[in-house]
Amino acid sequence: MARGLCQLSAELNRQIGILLQRSGKVEAVIVGDFKGILIPTLSHIRSRGRLKGLRLVHTHLAGEDISDEDLMDLLFLRLDMLSVLKVTDDGLPERLYSVHLLPDSRDGKNWEFLPPVHPANQEDSFEEFIHALEHEFTRKDQxxxxxxxxxxxxxxxxxxxxxxxxxxxxxxxxxxxxxxxxxxxxxxxxxxxxxxxxxxxxxxxxxxxxxxxxxxxxxxxxxxxxxxxxxxxxxxxxxxxxxxxxxxxxxxxxxxxxxxxxxxxxxxxxxxxxxxxxxxxxxxxxxxxxxxxxxxxxxxxxxxxxxxxxxxxxxxxxxxxxxxxxxxxxxRSRRRKKELPVLSLVGYTNAGKSTLLNTLTKSKIVAEDKLFATLDPTSRRLRFPQDMEVLLTDTVGFIRHLPADLLQAFSATLEELEEADLLVHVIDVSNPVFREQMLVVEDLLRKLDLGAIPCMKVFNKVDRIADNGRLLADVEREGVAISALDAKSLTPFLQRAQQVMGKILH
Ligand SMILES: Nc1nc2c(ncn2[C@@H]2O[C@H](COP(=O)(O)OP(=O)(O)OP(=O)(O)O)[C@@H](O)[C@H]2O)c(=O)[nH]1
Ligand SMILES: [Mg+2]
Known part of the structure; x- marks a missing residue:
């Protein structure tokens, strides 16, 4: 076959490539130009294990070695092997040069060249060879x-x-x-x-x-x-x-x-x-x-x-x-009739909004160490120490680069926020970038036209920064420091919230 391939390739003065399945069956024949061939997309072919289960053999007419482009084909198409058949000036096969991928980098190389062989002397144990290689790939991460x-x-x-x-x-x-x-x-x-x-x-x-x-x-x-x-x-x-x-x-x-x-x-x-x-x-x-x-x-x-x-x-x-x-x-209108003032928790995702709502109202809504644990707004009644009752609402967390479409998609849910008499901005002060997160939240609030609603800052997770007195003192000047996990730490927050709420309502 090599002989015929070389002859034809020389006559046409074009490279010819053959994609072979492991069984030896021909998957595709590709005719290129003098300098190269263009491999069609193989995405319809399911990979066999880690490798694609296909071997490419193609001719080189000017005696070129396996090129960088060949190596990219080997890699990106995950070919079992890529072989170049150099064609002599008289249209005869010179030798077959092959390369295959390696499961580990060896001396910084991710592929291995095989010694060139004359096509007639090619070993016929290709299938065995590939199975061993595939095995090596999978063995690594058993x-x-x-x-x-x-x-x-x-x-x-x-x-x-x-x-x-x-x-x-x-x-x-x-x-x-x-x-x-x-x-x-x-x-x-x-x-x-x-x-x-x-x-x-x-x-x-x-x-x-x-x-x-x-x-x-x-x-x-x-x-x-x-x-x-x-x-x-x-x-x-x-x-x-x-x-x-x-x-x-x-x-x-x-x-x-x-x-x-x-x-x-x-x-x-x-x-x-x-x-x-x-x-x-x-x-x-x-x-x-x-x-x-x-x-x-x-x-x-x-x-x-x-x-x-x-x-x-x-x-x-x-x-x-x-x-x-x-x-x-x-x-909502029905709820409005009951005329409970609304206090809404807002903040960056994972700041502790749901945890705060849970602790304050002894509820058990989902709060976990995952981003966007809460998507649907939840409301609970909350009674302040001095007998004032409010509705506390938990909302979806914010994140930077919130896609515009998504923001729009949630505008209906965020409409709930428009009802709020007071926004409580929950900040995870234990996050090293909490300042940036604050800015993201404030920016989104403005974009959602909520900038005019009174907003109080609550610095959460202070239990995690107990050893950083300076930071603690800093944030206490800007808002209330709490640990949402610890009900006792919430008293100053409740007092402050009630005070602010009282002022807003009167
Ligand atoms: N150490 C500590 N962890 C807290 C505190 N408050 C909340 N957490 C933890 O922070 C994680 C996130 O809390 P959530 O209440 O789910 O945060 P969220 O703001 O509702 O987050 P999303 O719903 O994803 O926007 C959870 O693992 C909480 O246990 C706190 O005061 N101290
Ligand atoms: Mg939540």
Whole structure:
């Protein structure tokens, strides 16, 4: 076969490539030009284990060695092996040069070249060889067998911010991923003066990430910045991995957490709106985009439907939402009749809002060390020491770069906040970046037109900064220091809140 291939390739003066399955069956024949061949997307072919189960043999006409581009093909397509058949000037096979990937870096190399052989002398134990190699790949992480539906991710942040800001923002992305039960295998932070508009990262860096993905058995790339449709497309096409961005991750968390009918409708709407412009991408990119995370709507809605059906669905959701929010409005008016003053807890996600509500009202709403533990607003009655009764409302947490669509989607829920007579801004003072978080919250409050409502600051989790007297003294000048876990620490807060509330109401 090698002889015929060389002859034809020489006659056409074009490279010819053959993609072979492990059984030896030909998957595809590719005719290129003198300098190279273009491999079609293989995303419809399911990988066999870690590798793709395909070997590429192609001709080189000018005696070139295996090139960097060949190596990128090997890596990005996860080929079992890539072989170059050099063709002599008389159209005869010279020798066969092969390279394959390695499960571990050896001396900084992630691939290994085999000694060149004459095609006639090629050993016929290729299948055995590949099985051994595949075994080596999987042996490395035994016990981490990929469970169905398991997301194993590499987190990528390309940033133009300062190192400290960039690291802290990446740390938050890790928190988000963990909150969504994603296994975080590795994080990559690249600081650049300018972000590459096509791939976000440089191609070399992307190649490094692909190597890590292969060795760590990752199946998901999460970017810390919002990716536009064409960026998602180029990176998915190039990497053959599922690629999502920070917004989709947040949407996915919301999809898991939404409990109320309205919350579910809002999240689904935000997801669909986010998907819509990204639908123009090629089908396979879409199915990768919607394969797992990012596609799990709160309902059973499969997002692998076309644009028209999404638009239909959006129209229906809009109608339903209108109905639901009307009901909520009526509920609210009834409540207004009872004329209880409303005190609303706001703050950065994970600040301790739900914990505070629980301790104050002896309730048991979900409070946990996860971002966006609360999505649906909850209200409880609270009696102040001096016999004043108020309604205490817990709300969804804020986060920086809250996607605009999502903010809009929650505007209905956040409408509840408009009713508040007093906002209590809960701040996690044990978080090193609590100052930035405060600014994010204040900024969002302004954007939501809530800037005019009186707001008192509560510095929470002071139990964690007990050894930092200076910080404690600092924040006590700006607000009340509490530990939401400890009911006794809340007395000064209750007194202050009642005082402020009394002033507002009179
Ligand atoms: N050490 C300490 N931990 C606290 C305190 N208050 C809350 N926490 C913890 O902080 C985590 C987040 O608390 P939540 O009450 O769920 O925070 P939240 O503001 O409602 O968060 P979202 O609903 O996600 O926006 C939980 O693990 C709490 O146990 C505190 O005063 N001290
Ligand atoms: Mg909460």
């Amino acid at each position: 016990g981490t067998v990929l469970e169905k539906g398991e997301d194993r991710a590499i987190l990528v942040s390309v940033s133009t911010e300062s190192r400290m800001q960039a690291e802290e923002s990446l740390a938050e992305l890790v928190e988000l991923a963990l909150s969504d039960d994603i296994i975080v295998l590795h994080t990559v932070l690249q600081r650049r003066r300018k972000v590459n508009p096509r791939f976000i990262l440089g191609k070399g860096k992307l190649a490094d990430i692909m190597i890590q993905a292969l060795q760590l058995n990752a199946n998901l790339l999460i970017f810390n910045q919002e990716l536009n449709p064409s960026q998602i497309r180029s990176i998915t096409d190039y990497s053959e991995m599922r690629v999502i961005d920070r917004t989709q991750l947040i949407l996915d968390i919301f999809a898991h957490r939404a409990l109320s009918r309205e919350g579910k409708l809002q999240v689904e709407m935000a997801q669909l709106k986010y998907m819509l412009p990204r639908l123009s991408s090629r089908d396979d990119a879409l199915s990768r985009l919607t394969g797992g995370i990012g596609a799990r709507g709160p309902g059973e809605t499969k997002l692998e439907i076309d644009r028209r059906r999404i638009n239909d669905r959006l129209a229906r959701l809009t109608r339903e939402l209108k109905k639901v929010s009307k009901e909520r409005y009526q509920r």
